[in-house]
Amino acid sequence: MIKHLIKMVWNRKRVNFLMTLEIFISFLVLFAVILFAVYYTDNYRQPLGFEYRNVWNVSIDRSGIDNKGETVGPEIPPSHLLSNVRDFDEVEDAAGVSLAPYSLSNSNSVIEHNGRTIWYGFNRVTDSFKDVMGLTIVAGKWFGPEDDGANWQPVVINQRLARDMFGSEDPVGKNFPTGNDTDITRVIGVITDFRQDGEYAGLDNYLFFRNDINGAEASPLQNIVVHVRPGTTAAFEEKLIERLQATARDWTFDIEPLTSMREQVSQIRLIPLIAAGVVAGFLMIMVALGLVGVLWLNVTQRTKEIGLRRAKGATARKIHTQILGELVVIASFGLMLGIIVVVQIPILDVISFISARVYAYSLSISVLLIYILTLLCGLYPSRLATRVQPAEALHYE
Amino acid sequence: MAGTNLAVNEDLKSDTDLQKENIMIQLDGVEKVYRTDRIETVALTNINLSVKEGEFISIMGPSGSGKSTLLNVIGLLDVPTAGSLELSGKPVTSYKDRHLARIRNEEIGFIFQTFHLINDLSVVDNVEIPLLYRKMSNSERRKRALRALDRVGLNSRVHHFPSQLSGGQQQRVAIARAIAGNPRVLLADEPTGNLDSQMGDEILEILKDLNREEKTTVVMVTHDPRQAEKTERIVRLFDGRQVN
Ligand SMILES: Nc1ncnc2c1ncn2[C@@H]1O[C@H](COP(=O)(O)OP(=O)(O)O)[C@@H](O)[C@H]1O
Ligand SMILES: [Mg+2]
Numbered sequence: 001m002i003k004h005l006i007k008m009v010w011n012r013k014r015v016n017f018l019m020t021l022e023i024f025i026s027f028l029v030l031f032a033v034i035l036f037a038v039y040y041t042d043n044y045r046q047p048l049g050f051e052y053r054n055v056w057n058v059s060i061d062r063s064g065i066d067n068k069g070e071t072v073g074p075e076i077p078p079s080h081l082l083s084n085v086r087d088f089d090e091v092e093d094a095a096g097v098s099l100a101p102y103s104l105s106n107s108n109s110v111i112e113h114n115g116r117t118i119w120y121g122f123n124r125v126t127d128s129f130k131d132v133m134g135l136t137i138v139a140g141k142w143f144g145p146e147d148d149g150a151n152w153q154p155v156v157i158n159q160r161l162a163r164d165m166f167g168s169e170d171p172v173g174k175n176f177p178t179g180n181d182t183d184i185t186r187v188i189g190v191i192t193d194f195r196q197d198g199e200y201a202g203l204d205n206y207l208f209f210r211n212d213i214n215g216a217e218a219s220p221l222q223n224i225v226v227h228v229r230p231g232t233t234a235a236f237e238e239k240l241i242e243r244l245q246a247t248a249r250d251w252t253f254d255i256e257p258l259t260s261m262r263e264q265v266s267q268i269r270l271i272p273l274i275a276a277g278v279v280a281g282f283l284m285i286m287v288a289l290g291l292v293g294v295l296w297l298n299v300t301q302r303t304k305e306i307g308l309r310r311a312k313g314a315t316a317r318k319i320h321t322q323i324l325g326e327l328v329v330i331a332s333f334g335l336m337l338g339i340i341v342v343v344q345i346p347i348l349d350v351i352s353f354i355s356a357r358v359y360a361y362s363l364s365i366s367v368l369l370i371y372i373l374t375l376l377c378g379l380y381p382s383r384l385a386t387r388v389q390p391a392e393a394l395h396y397e
Numbered sequence: 398m399a400g401t402n403l404a405v406n407e408d409l410k411s412d413t414d415l416q417k418e419n420i421m422i423q424l425d426g427v428e429k430v431y432r433t434d435r436i437e438t439v440a441l442t443n444i445n446l447s448v449k450e451g452e453f454i455s456i457m458g459p460s461g462s463g464k465s466t467l468l469n470v471i472g473l474l475d476v477p478t479a480g481s482l483e484l485s486g487k488p489v490t491s492y493k494d495r496h497l498a499r500i501r502n503e504e505i506g507f508i509f510q511t512f513h514l515i516n517d518l519s520v521v522d523n524v525e526i527p528l529l530y531r532k533m534s535n536s537e538r539r540k541r542a543l544r545a546l547d548r549v550g551l552n553s554r555v556h557h558f559p560s561q562l563s564g565g566q567q568q569r570v571a572i573a574r575a576i577a578g579n580p581r582v583l584l585a586d587e588p589t590g591n592l593d594s595q596m597g598d599e600i601l602e603i604l605k606d607l608n609r610e611e612k613t614t615v616v617m618v619t620h621d622p623r624q625a626e627k628t629e630r631i632v633r634l635f636d637g638r639q640v641n
Binding site for chain 1 (some may be wrong): 495499505
């Protein structure tokens with residue numbers, strides 16, 4: 001019977017071509033949307049590695065209002081700024097960080113290590129950053145005063161980078177090959193993770209440099225993350241800004257809770273996906289209506305054939321199965337073409353940030369959805385086919 | 398029982414039980430009324446007919462007299478409004494789809510005036526159609542279809558498509574399809590109606606061969622008195638009634 005179905009579909013290929021094409025295109029569109037939806041969902045379910053609640057970010061613009069990138073006014077020592085912030089009762093702790101979480105600005109580096117290319121994001125933070133953000137140390141230790149004056153540069157990396165770089169070996173105490181031969185960089189600790197771009201971003205390798213604000217090479221603060229006491233209201237923003245402004249009157253300070261920055265990042269990620277989802281949804285509806293129409297027409301054009309089959313011993317059920325079966329064959333042809341196109345992407349490594357697992361998962365979901373969609377479209381026309389009365393269908397004048 | 402049938406049965410002059418066993422088709426008081434919203438068409442009135450196993454009869458009558466309807470009732474394509482039908486001694490009591498489908502498939506081979514071949518399928522695939530609705534391996538199906546095509550002299554055309562054949566050849570494919578499942582009854586509705594007389598004669602010869610060699614019971618509707626003459630018995634219909 002399957003052989004017969006395939007033969008029927010193949011011999012009617014001119015009629016079925018359009019349906020195959022429609023299914024092929026809808027599959028591609030659906031797959032693209034589902035791939036990103038699955039990718040985001042998968043990312044979302046991974047631990048973030050830090051706590052964003054009750055953390056505010058103060059961004060510091062040292063260039064003044066009319067200045068073009070150059071620092072205005074006197075350079076205020078970072079430690080001075082931080083202690084000003086810590087003075088408030090509302091503040092539990094504060095830390096300096098070059099690139100704030102959810103700011104969507106990143107620094108990345110790439111190194112060749114044992115013949116492999118390893119990417120990682122990096123950031124430069126002060127010693128209190130771990131406590132402000134609630135980072136979790138899994139091996140070694142975080143930065144502290146004991147790192148002052150070491151003749152190597154201490155770094156803390158995330159587990160993924162540790163695995164990528166050192167495999168199963170203990171990374172703590174190992175030199176980290178930054179590609180810079182003059183300075184020694186040494187791993188002193190490993191954290192679970194720090195997903196700076198938030199929940200929807202892919203999983204990345206990450207590395208922290210220490211900003212030794214008391215040392216000779218202290219770098220100016222670009223952001224201060226402030227852990228406020230639970231229940232602190234927005235009114236405190238004013239007070240904090242006032243104090244900072246008084247400390248460095250030529251600089252500009254801007255405060256935003258991480259919850260609201262997180263919200264914005266979510267929107268930036270999700271709005272295009274939702275828009276694409278809506279477009280894909282409409283496309284599916286159009287395709288579905290088209291399919292129902294074509295199938296309906298097919299059935300009415302084939303009443304003689306259906307009547308003949310009934311006269312030759314087909315039950316109504318067999319007719320039903322045949323119409324749906326042909327549809328499944330047509331859908332399978334379309335899907336086969338679609339899958340051939342879609343598997344080129346991982347083969348050619350076009351979007352390497354999406355894992356094979358997410359890829360396979362999205363592929364299965366899309367294939368399943370297309371089959372469900374086509375079967376739904378076939379439900380009514382195939383019912384119609386079962387109502388064909390052989391005597392009437394074969395009647396001629 | 399109507400007079401015609403009795404007359405035929407008298408010829409046998411043998412044991413009544415044996416006679417009953419030999420009856421292939423038996424209709425008693427069959428009526429068929431088509432009801433649509435406004436019109437009611439009486440297509441058959443009180444049809445009593447018995448056809449013996451291995452008999453070749455023809456049904457004649459003017460257009461619209463109910464010949465096709467009668468054939469459809471016998472072939473279980475249509476349900477009689479009243480009356481009873483027996484096929485090879487078994488009364489058809491259930492008009493459930495599965496039951497009908499099985500009898501149509503195993504007992505009956507239909508042949509139509511306009512052939513009703515599926516244009517999207519090759520000759521041999523067309524012939525396999527009734528066998529698709531039986532449990533059978535693909536190779537067995539193919540074997541039987543080829544044998545049936547051989548029977549009608551078309552083994553050189555198995556992979557052609559219907560549109561590549563002449564009318565006579567198409568009807569031979571339809572006959573092959575009708576006999577592929579070895580039915581005991583062939584029902585032919587004006588099988589030569591669309592063919593010229595020479596092709597028509599060829600088709601009739603094939604049907605007669607099948608009747609003679611396989612003992613297949615044949616009921617043929619025809620317009621052509623010359624062809625009807627060549628059958629064992631003629632049943633005449635007028636306005637849905639049997640006439641003598
Ligand atoms: N499906 C139908 N619905 C209504 N009337 C029908 C139907 N089929 C046949 N008839 C009517 O029944 C009568 C007999 O038709 P038919 O058996 O086709 O005649 P014949 O084959 O002898 O030309 C005709 O009057 C025809 O119009
Ligand atoms: Mg007719």
